Amino acid sequence: MEHYTMNLTLKVWRQKNATSQGSFETYQVRNISSEMSFLEMFDVLNEELIHEGKEPIAFDHDCREGICGMCSMYINGRPHGPWEANTTCQLHMRAFKDGDTIVVEPWRANAFPVIKDLTVDRSAFDRIIQAGGYISVNTGSPVDANAIPVEKEKADMAFAAAACIGCGACVAACKNSSALLFVSAKVSHLALLPQGAPERRTRALNMVAQMDKEGFGSCTNTGACEAVCPKEISITNIARLNSEFTLAGLLSSNK
Amino acid sequence: MLDSKIPAGPLEEKWTYYKGHCKLVNPANKRKLEIIVVGTGLAGASAAASLGELGYKVKAFCFQDSPRRAHSIAAQGGINAAKNYQNDGDSVFRLFYDTIKGGDYRAREGNVHRLAEVSVNIIDQCVAQGVPFAREYGGLLNNRSFGGTQVKRTFYAAGQTGQQLLIGAYQALERQEALGNVQVYSRHEMLEVVIIDGKARGIIARNLVTGKLERHFGHAVLLCSGGYGNVFYLSTNAMGSNVTAAWKAHKQGAYFGNPCFTQIHPTCIPVSGDHQSKLTLMSESLRNDGRIWVPKQKNDPRKPNDIPEEERDYYLERRYPAFGNLVPRDVASRAAKERCDAGYGVGTTKQAVYLDFRFNLINKYGRAEANKLGIHNPDEATLVRLGKEVVKEEYGNLFDMYEKITGENPYEVPMRIYPAVHYTMGGLWVDYELMTTVKGLYALGEANFSDHGANRLGASALMQGLADGYFVIPYTIGNYLADDIATKPIPTNHEAFEAAEKAVSDRINTLMSIKGKQSVESFHKRLGKIMWEKCGMARNAQGLQEAIQEIRALRKEFWSDVRIPGEIAEMNPELDKAGRVADFIELGELMCLDALNRNESCGGHFREESQTEEGEAKRDDSQYMYAAAWEFKGESNWELHKENLEFEVAKPTQRSYK
Ligand SMILES: Cc1cc2nc3c(=O)[nH]c(=O)nc-3n(C[C@H](O)[C@H](O)[C@H](O)COP(=O)(O)OP(=O)(O)OC[C@H]3O[C@@H](n4cnc5c(N)ncnc54)[C@H](O)[C@@H]3O)c2cc1C
Ligand code: SF4
Numbered sequence: 040m041e042h043y044t045m046n047l048t049l050k051v052w053r054q055k056n057a058t059s060q061g062s063f064e065t066y067q068v069r070n071i072s073s074e075m076s077f078l079e080m081f082d083v084l085n086e087e088l089i090h091e092g093k094e095p096i097a098f099d100h101d102c103r104e105g106i107c108g109m110c111s112m113y114i115n116g117r118p119h120g121p122w123e124a125n126t127t128c129q130l131h132m133r134a135f136k137d138g139d140t141i142v143v144e145p146w147r148a149n150a151f152p153v154i155k156d157l158t159v160d161r162s163a164f165d166r167i168i169q170a171g172g173y174i175s176v177n178t179g180s181p182v183d184a185n186a187i188p189v190e191k192e193k194a195d196m197a198f199a200a201a202a203c204i205g206c207g208a209c210v211a212a213c214k215n216s217s218a219l220l221f222v223s224a225k226v227s228h229l230a231l232l233p234q235g236a237p238e239r240r241t242r243a244l245n246m247v248a249q250m251d252k253e254g255f256g257s258c259t260n261t262g263a264c265e266a267v268c269p270k271e272i273s274i275t276n277i278a279r280l281n282s283e284f285t286l287a288g289l290l291s292s293n294k
Numbered sequence: 295m296l297d298s299k300i301p302a303g304p305l306e307e308k309w310t311y312y313k314g315h316c317k318l319v320n321p322a323n324k325r326k327l328e329i330i331v332v333g334t335g336l337a338g339a340s341a342a343a344s345l346g347e348l349g350y351k352v353k354a355f356c357f358q359d360s361p362r363r364a365h366s367i368a369a370q371g372g373i374n375a376a377k378n379y380q381n382d383g384d385s386v387f388r389l390f391y392d393t394i395k396g397g398d399y400r401a402r403e404g405n406v407h408r409l410a411e412v413s414v415n416i417i418d419q420c421v422a423q424g425v426p427f428a429r430e431y432g433g434l435l436n437n438r439s440f441g442g443t444q445v446k447r448t449f450y451a452a453g454q455t456g457q458q459l460l461i462g463a464y465q466a467l468e469r470q471e472a473l474g475n476v477q478v479y480s481r482h483e484m485l486e487v488v489i490i491d492g493k494a495r496g497i498i499a500r501n502l503v504t505g506k507l508e509r510h511f512g513h514a515v516l517l518c519s520g521g522y523g524n525v526f527y528l529s530t531n532a533m534g535s536n537v538t539a540a541w542k543a544h545k546q547g548a549y550f551g552n553p554c555f556t557q558i559h560p561t562c563i564p565v566s567g568d569h570q571s572k573l574t575l576m577s578e579s580l581r582n583d584g585r586i587w588v589p590k591q592k593n594d595p596r597k598p599n600d601i602p603e604e605e606r607d608y609y610l611e612r613r614y615p616a617f618g619n620l621v622p623r624d625v626a627s628r629a630a631k632e633r634c635d636a637g638y639g640v641g642t643t644k645q646a647v648y649l650d651f652r653f654n655l656i657n658k659y660g661r662a663e664a665n666k667l668g669i670h671n672p673d674e675a676t677l678v679r680l681g682k683e684v685v686k687e688e689y690g691n692l693f694d695m696y697e698k699i700t701g702e703n704p705y706e707v708p709m710r711i712y713p714a715v716h717y718t719m720g721g722l723w724v725d726y727e728l729m730t731t732v733k734g735l736y737a738l739g740e741a742n743f744s745d746h747g748a749n750r751l752g753a754s755a756l757m758q759g760l761a762d763g764y765f766v767i768p769y770t771i772g773n774y775l776a777d778d779i780a781t782k783p784i785p786t787n788h789e790a791f792e793a794a795e796k797a798v799s800d801r802i803n804t805l806m807s808i809k810g811k812q813s814v815e816s817f818h819k820r821l822g823k824i825m826w827e828k829c830g831m832a833r834n835a836q837g838l839q840e841a842i843q844e845i846r847a848l849r850k851e852f853w854s855d856v857r858i859p860g861e862i863a864e865m866n867p868e869l870d871k872a873g874r875v876a877d878f879i880e881l882g883e884l885m886c887l888d889a890l891n892r893n894e895s896c897g898g899h900f901r902e903e904s905q906t907e908e909g910e911a912k913r914d915d916s917q918y919m920y921a922a923a924w925e926f927k928g929e930s931n932w933e934l935h936k937e938n939l940e941f942e943v944a945k946p947t948q949r950s951y952k
């Protein structure tokens with residue numbers, strides 16, 4: 040792969056803490072290699088800021104392999120930047136060219152308040168899982184793993200839904216800040232497996248109720264979430280959630 | 295004297311005997327007992343959830359913004375279990391034996407046998423939780439093979455096994471949180487253990503959002519804080535992985551076991567430049583289907599696909615015909631280094647070898663699919679097309695990751711790979727009950743010195759983390775807490791809490807007041823370079839002695855010239871990192887000391903002074919058949935304690951994979 044270096048202008052959201060007013064700051068970065076990752080470019084900038092006696096930019100990251108779901112930058116108007124099916128940490132600088140201006144903001148949603156600079160609070164997602172995103176089994180001696188055969192196709196679909204990394208890009212992309220793609224991925228993962236069947240009804244109802252309580256908006260089917268999801272979680276999961284939800288509602292009102 | 299507390303009796307009955315005879319805590323008393331769990335990876339999440347289910351009051355801590363993001367999430371290839379679903383001759387004994395042998399006879403038989411026994415329960419438990427492991431068309435679970443074994447016992451979920459297992463444990467944890475049995479403290483970092491009357495009774499943690507120090511009481515403290523591979527700066531670990539929790543415990547009296555035992559993984563994406571912040575693993579499972587080679591000619595300028603078959607050196611298949619590409623990691627890593635050092639490396643840096651999928655893509659998968667579809671005499675293009683679909687299902691996420699990082703398509707061109715630091719077999723010394731040398735202080739998962747001896751086999755860390763958390767600690771902690779049921783929670787204004795908090799706060803103030811010129815990152819990079827060059831894949835006495843001096847000098851420089859911007863009472867990632875790097879520097883010195891002391895080669899520890907004529911590692915059982923447990927005695931001062939290892943069942947032989 041041919042590589043090159045570039046000079047860039049960055050416009051980055053700076054905000055001291057949750058209560059302060061934030062604003063954009065402009066930075067010039069030079070000699071950035073096309074082989075760097077986007078976050079390595081931020082490392083370079085931060086080292087320079089420290090050197091100049093300024094405060095480095097706070098951002099969330101950990102695995103830098105696209106799997107922990109921690110990184111979360113809104114780059115040029117798109118969560119995780121320009122590449123398809125990609126996380127911020129896996130975005131590489133060959134996506135940009137010399138002279139580009141890049142605008143970087145935090146996720147914006149009422150349910151994800153900014154903590155500092157590009158870091159937001161996503162604990163609402165944990166509370167949605169607490170509302171029912173599990174199968175109620177204790178550690179112990181369940182049946183032999185092969186006692187419950189699962190159709191391969193269903194197992195594969197459950198896996199595809201379970202691949203969600205809980206990053207919140209779907210919320211950041213949605214004009215209503217809906218978390219439905221995230222919720223539907225978990226509901227689908229568990230509803231598609233026989234082990235998850237006993238709690239299907241309550242799970243869908245409780246998780247959606249918690250989502251509403253956290254202040255996420257409602258879904259108007261724009262599909263913006265699916266387009267930016269780094270794990271290509273399909274919007275068909277939302278359809279499955281809706282039918283689970285309707286079924287659950289019907290069954291509980293028949294009680 | 296170190297007492298490993300291995301139960302008496304025949305190897306295969308020890309654990310059953312222990313479970314039948316350990317002390318129990320009744321349900322009413324459990325509710326009065328509080329347990330602190332530091333870490334929410336596979337070890338911590340499984341422990342916290344299981345202990346919460348039993349009725350203990352649990353507090354769990356992690357430094358990420360959610361327990362689901364612990365480094366375990368990144369594990370790729372799979373988890374071992376002696377299920378023998380493939381009918382290929384596997385058994386608990388064989389998994390035990392492979393693990394002992396793979397670890398080059400530097401692990402405890404009793405622990406490893408227990409691990410092999412509970413491995414089967416782990417798979418059952420995870421499936422019950424809804425972990426979507428890969429399945430066959432008949433609906434049953436699928437397996438793949440991993441290095442160092444000749445059976446297929448690895449369960450997997452594409453290249454995302456750690457993610458799926460951790461999500462399972464995380465969901466169990468969140469369920470306990472909803473039920474009020476566990477309270478999770480995210481974005482919190484444990485910075486000290488509080489010891490009262492010789493027993494661990496709590497921790498000091500820093501809230502990473504506000505910078506405030508907090509005191510938390512527990513009748514017992516579990517450290518599940520992961521490994522310390524980031525002491526090398528570049529490793530496959532997540533950026534935040536660190537040794538701080540274990541190091542604080544070490545300085546409070548917990549012995550550190552085999553600190554120099556580091557695993558260098560053979561298949562990682564090579565370094566591309568000075569900006570590199572971490573290295574990315576390409577799962578060992580790829581060695582099932584990828585063949586490793588270099589050109590037979592030095593500095594061959596041709597593109598890999600232009601080099602004909604007979605001009606390629608499949609050096610692992612050549613040197614180790616019995617195991618071929620599936621030799622254990624330490625062996626594969628050294629072999630790659632040997633070829634590159636000899637001038638046969640590839641790529642711009644010449645520090646890489648090829649991992650090539652074309653052969654199996656066509657011959658294994660392509661042909662099998664063609665047969666299934668009834669295509670007779672398929673041409674190569676058809677085989678490639680069909681093979682690609684299967685390879686995509688098995689490893690799609692890994693191939694995508696490779697392409698994103700390198701810009702090359704591994705379905706078409708062989709991957710370029712090189713060894714990188716990956717895992718640490720060393721860690722806090724623990725006895726059979728997972729207790730450190732401090733009473734009531736336990737270590738689980740990668741944080742303990744573990745069951746892997748001098749080298750861990752692939753797919754065995756996930757197994758060990760979950761074994762410790764789901765199936766071992768729920769029993770062993772009861773045996774300790776049963777004597778503690780009368781102990782009331784100790785108020786956190788106790789003088790020991792006061793003193794511990796003051797020590798933490800003083801250290802932070804000192805760090806912030808240095809106001810030097812060099813960034814934390816620059817110190818970390820320099821430490822990493824010393825460690826990689828002198829305590830990395832090959833070590834010798836002279837290099838290690840130099841490294842110790844260099845590290846001491848680096849420590850001085852750090853404490854007089856580090857620059858940490860920002861303030862204490864706010865979110866300050868540079869300050870978090872500074873504390874961790876300061877601990878890594880101290881650990882680095884101990885690792886070199888341990889490597890210097892162990893003048894033999896075993897597993898991942900290769901002392902150049904101790905090798906066979908063919909350049910294979912040479913163990914010295916007469917001198918070093920022990921686990922080294924180091925006691926902290928003060929700055930740059932440690933005392934070595936030896937736990938002699940006895941092998942009653944798996945008799946040590948020179949490891950051979952030929
Ligand atoms: C890329 C990669 C792939 C791997 N693939 C495999 C595989 O296929 N199969 C296999 O068996 N093994 C694999 N491993 C190894 C395996 O993933 C790890 O050994 C294992 O997950 C460690 O789990 P753990 O629970 O011990 O620690 P971790 O998952 O590292 O969790 C540590 C936890 O401790 C917390 N923590 C640490 N310090 C503090 C502190 N001071 N205060 C508060 N919290 C703290 C962290 O927040 C985190 O929650 C892989 C490793 C890597 C790097
Ligand atoms: S659904 Fe996709 S975008 Fe939303 S949290 Fe999950 S992985 Fe992220």
Ligand code: FES
Nearest residue numbers: 103106108110128
């Ligand atoms: S840092 Fe883990 S997904 Fe980006």
